[in-house]
Amino acid sequence: MTEDRVHASVLVTPAGERRGRRRARRAAADAVAARSLAQTRAAARTTHAADLAARRATRYLPAAGEPGPAALRTPGRLRLPQHQDTSATWAGAYPFLAEGGLGADGVFIGQDHNSGSAFVYDPWVLYQRGLITAPNMVIAGIVGAGKSALAKSLCTRSIPFGRRVYVPGDPKGEHTAVARAVGGIAIELGHGTTNRLNPLDEGPRPTGLDDEQWRTQVAARRRDLVGALTETVLERRLTPLEHTALDVALTDTVAAATVPILPMVVDRLLTPDDTTLTEDGRLAGHALRRLVAGDLAGMFDGPSTVRFDPTAPMITLDLSAVAENTTALSLLMTCASAWMESALLDPDGGQRWVLYDEAWRLMAHPALLRRMDAHWRLARHYGIANVLVFHKLSDLDNVGDHGSTARALASSLLANAETRVIYRQETDQLGPTATTLGLTRTERGLLSELGRGQALWRIRDRSFLVTHQMVPDELALFGTDARLGQELRKFP
Numbered sequence: 001m002t003e004d005r006v007h008a009s010v011l012v013t014p015a016g017e018r019r020g021r022r023r024a025r026r027a028a029a030d031a032v033a034a035r036s037l038a039q040t041r042a043a044a045r046t047t048h049a050a051d052l053a054a055r056r057a058t059r060y061l062p063a064a065g066e067p068g069p070a071a072l073r074t075p076g077r078l079r080l081p082q083h084q085d086t087s088a089t090w091a092g093a094y095p096f097l098a099e100g101g102l103g104a105d106g107v108f109i110g111q112d113h114n115s116g117s118a119f120v121y122d123p124w125v126l127y128q129r130g131l132i133t134a135p136n137m138v139i140a141g142i143v144g145a146g147k148s149a150l151a152k153s154l155c156t157r158s159i160p161f162g163r164r165v166y167v168p169g170d171p172k173g174e175h176t177a178v179a180r181a182v183g184g185i186a187i188e189l190g191h192g193t194t195n196r197l198n199p200l201d202e203g204p205r206p207t208g209l210d211d212e213q214w215r216t217q218v219a220a221r222r223r224d225l226v227g228a229l230t231e232t233v234l235e236r237r238l239t240p241l242e243h244t245a246l247d248v249a250l251t252d253t254v255a256a257a258t259v260p261i262l263p264m265v266v267d268r269l270l271t272p273d274d275t276t277l278t279e280d281g282r283l284a285g286h287a288l289r290r291l292v293a294g295d296l297a298g299m300f301d302g303p304s305t306v307r308f309d310p311t312a313p314m315i316t317l318d319l320s321a322v323a324e325n326t327t328a329l330s331l332l333m334t335c336a337s338a339w340m341e342s343a344l345l346d347p348d349g350g351q352r353w354v355l356y357d358e359a360w361r362l363m364a365h366p367a368l369l370r371r372m373d374a375h376w377r378l379a380r381h382y383g384i385a386n387v388l389v390f391h392k393l394s395d396l397d398n399v400g401d402h403g404s405t406a407r408a409l410a411s412s413l414l415a416n417a418e419t420r421v422i423y424r425q426e427t428d429q430l431g432p433t434a435t436t437l438g439l440t441r442t443e444r445g446l447l448s449e450l451g452r453g454q455a456l457w458r459i460r461d462r463s464f465l466v467t468h469q470m471v472p473d474e475l476a477l478f479g480t481d482a483r484l485g486q487e488l489r490k491f492p
């Protein structure tokens, strides 16, 4: 047997290996390991170089950015060309940032949140400057949002500028204190007061009318009024027969009496001289009788005890004593507005605010709506700015049946009001309001967040976010309640 042995594994080292062989074996093992490492490295290097080459060969974005709409996707620095434009164009791009403002002429309202500056408003000034085509205004918002407070500030702050204020019917009686504070007249109507207004009064005669024109105007006004009152009680339009009966009764009354009053008209309707009209006017007569002998007696059925003083800075009719019943209220408003109308419709009467607070109560009555609509259309001619205060724009949609005249009248009231002041709205109202006014998504989002006294003013297509600011005296005088206890929210 030789000294050499066969080894099945390197783990088993020969027992008597010579040093020389051991060294040679270790060196051979090291050489194998080194060769293997070199091969792995070389392979990794080749793969890396191939990756790099592939990456270099692929084009993701052109160095100068892509042409066309994707131009902003550039690996390099973003550079934009300078752009200059008119504020009208910018107002379209950034509706809340680039509003040029309405100028400084007008009544101070408060702070404009977008510009931080003072917000002033005066419908006559805006009308003269061609920014609006009619000076009418609607104010909408939830209870306690500050709608009445704004209307009161707007009116009272206008008085020093020579404007006068008429409130043809105040169902809550909240304008009484305001009228008295500015040296105006508040006429309280209702049971328990001795005040009477005769809606058939001729009223002050406008300058520039001859006798014949004046007679025709007064006759037309009286006919309209008596017709509207009858329609409100009957809850339908007059028939041609009733029309004639009313007309004859009115003409006879006016011919016979120096001061015609409603009871005379009712008498003549129920017992006309021409007995063929007895049947025709019977229903109308009984309808009108409500104002004379029914629950509304004692307010509009005698000669006026108060004279309309067109020079007073503010006149309000306080209907709070009779405000529970909407039909009654609407009749009173109709009489009251007719009584005021004679003075209102004087083109030389100066610039006047006519304020319909809590107007949603009046919307249910087409006859009253028709009168209001007529006033709104004539607003420019007579120098009147009408203000309609209600809760939500959909109040106007709830008037009458779909497609009815009343609905059309209500929509035309809104269409004729180019200033819409929207206070906080209930969530379910956001959609309809935004659609009606064409609000942007941002504006719509704001509507449910507005705090007390904050409103979105839409003047034609322009928008302003305004906080109405009040001085302590106003707060004390205009305060209606502390029901909500809501604090003013700060906008950043």
Ligand SMILES: Nc1ncnc2c1ncn2[C@@H]1O[C@H](COP(=O)(O)OP(=O)(O)O)[C@@H](O)[C@H]1O
Binding pocket: 141, 142, 143, 144, 145, 146, 147, 148, 149, 150, 452, 453, 454, 467, 468, 469, 470, 475, 478, 479, 480, 481, 482
């Ligand atoms: N801009 C305002 N700043 C502080 N208080 C206000 C403001 N606007 C209204 N208020 C207060 O909020 C209360 C309710 O306002 P009001 O105008 O009667 O609400 P609305 O008519 O919308 O129901 C009032 O007491 C009023 O003093």
Ligand SMILES: [Mg+2]
Binding pocket: 147, 148, 149, 357, 358
């Ligand atoms: Mg109110």
